[in-house]
Amino acid sequence: MTSTATLRHHELRGLRLTRRGRRLVRGLSWGLTTVAVALSVLLVWMAVATGVAPGASAGDGRPGVVSGAPGSVGSVDLDELAPVPVSVRPGDTLWALAREHAPHRDPRSVVHDVVALNELSSTAVAVGDRLLVPTR
Incomplete structure (x- = not known):
């Protein structure tokens, strides 16, 4: 038997979350955290792999572009x-x-x-x- 205090603990603006609902919310938060960390690691890896410091670019961002007249x-x-x-x-x-x-x-x-x-x-x-x- 659950007490009223236990039920209030799991209420969310008038909603009561079941055990399965709490697991879903917990899983979503872990999933979003994992995606954010993975994107951060990917961005750092790309910056290191290209040799460009974060926040810096080689002018217009296109290395090796030569235009204009000879010389x-x-x-x-x-x-x-x-x-x-x-x-x-x-x-x-x-x-x-x-x-x-x-x-x-x-x-x-x-x-x-x-x-x-x-x-x-x-x-x-x-x-x-x-x-x-x-x-x-």
């Missing part, structure tokens, strides 16, 4: 960029190279220019790679 990157003239040759060292990333060689510019636009200038297919670089990095 230009996008709509920026190569003379305006003043690129310098750089050899990638251990621990270097495009973001770090952008901040080191063009500290006065937004690193996102510098990374975009590096990707386009060197016709890279991604933002991943390897030790010993020779890249042109714009300084302006």
